[in-house]
Structure formats: C-alpha cells, structure tokens
Amino acid sequence: MLQKYENIMVAVDGSAEAELAFSKGVNVALRNQSRLTLVHVIDTRALQSVSTFDADVYEELQAEAKKLLDDYENKAREAGISDLVQVIEMGNPKTLLAVDIPKDQKVDLIMVGATGLNAFERLLVGSSSEYILRHAKVDLLVVRDKEKTL
Structure with a gap:
C-alpha cells in the first residue's frame, strides 16, 4: 500500500x-x-542581542512573515491547492519545525530546503534541517538545489 500524506x-x-x-x-x-x-518561524534568538528593543520590531517581523506566507498561499491556490493553513511562530526554528508545529498541526510530512542560512550562521547555530532530521517524529524531505550540489 502506498503512503498517502494528509498534511504536508x-x-x-x-x-x-x-x-x-x-x-x-x-x-x-x-x-x-x-x-x-x-x-514561517521568526527566529527570536537573533533578537536577543538587541539590548533596547520595542514591540514595533516584533510587529514588523510578523507583518513581513504574513506577507511572505500570503504570497506563497496565492501561488499555491493558483496551482490548485484548496486546503491550506498558514502558521507564523516566534522562537527557536529547530524545535518549532521539528516537534511543536508538526504535533500541533497534525503534520505527517515535513518539507524543508537544505539550507536557508548562510555558511557562517550554519557554523554558529547548526543546520535546522539536520536538527529536524534527528528529532522529527514524522517523515522529512530535505529539498536541495541541484545546481548547488554539482
């Protein structure tokens, strides 16, 4: 029997x-x-270094995230997707993407890009896709850019 994913x-x-x-x-x-x-997860770890900080920063980041997801939603709907949910969270992307959001949303397949950070940031904070691979309780598909792997 073939696997049928219910929530990607x-x-x-x-x-x-x-x-x-x-x-x-x-x-x-x-x-x-x-x-x-x-x-989309707003990485609050990056904001911890800001000493004086107000709510406007969070609001601006959330507005940018909402616009990003709205753009993706429009593309998905144009492609024929009718059942779609947007989730914007603030916190550590690794744990939110690997465990918390999949559990809350009843996800059975996680899809992520192989990289999102630049090389220096990966060196400091580690790869989110690697963390998800080790901690997710559901299937994971890591998508790579073929041109970058050649």
Whole structure:
C-alpha cells in the first residue's frame, strides 16, 4: 500500500531552497489531495542581542512573515491547492519545525530546503534541517538545489 500524506508542512523563509521546497510541497499536496501547511518561524534568538528593543520590531517581523506566507498561499491556490493553513511562530526554528508545529498541526510530512542560512550562521547555530532530521517524529524531505550540489 502506498503512503498517502494528509498534511504536508513546508517551512519557508524566502530563500531559494525554501522556494524549491514550496514548489515540491505543492506538487506532493496535489498528488495526495492533502492539506498544505505553510510555516514561517521568526527566529527570536537573533533578537536577543538587541539590548533596547520595542514591540514595533516584533510587529514588523510578523507583518513581513504574513506577507511572505500570503504570497506563497496565492501561488499555491493558483496551482490548485484548496486546503491550506498558514502558521507564523516566534522562537527557536529547530524545535518549532521539528516537534511543536508538526504535533500541533497534525503534520505527517515535513518539507524543508537544505539550507536557508548562510555558511557562517550554519557554523554558529547548526543546520535546522539536520536538527529536524534527528528529532522529527514524522517523515522529512530535505529539498536541495541541484545546481548547488554539482
């Protein structure tokens, strides 16, 4: 019996590889007639270094995230997706994407780009996709840009 995914979560951050994960996520959701859950996590770890900080920063980041997800939603709906959920969270992307959001949203497939951060940031904070691979309780598909792997 073939696996049928009911709820596919795609993590997007505006990077090229997240865009590829989104495109593949739309195709998988269409083939499975499943829900597409679009997720963006605002990494609050980066904000901890800001000493004086006001609520406007959070509001601006949330507005940018909402616009990003709205753009992805419009593309998904144009492609034929009818069952779609947007999730914007603030916190540590690794734990939110690996455990918390999939559990809360009843996700059975996570799709992420292989990279979203630059090389220096990956060195400091580690790869989110690697963390998700080690901690997720559901299937994971890591999408790579073929041109970057050649």
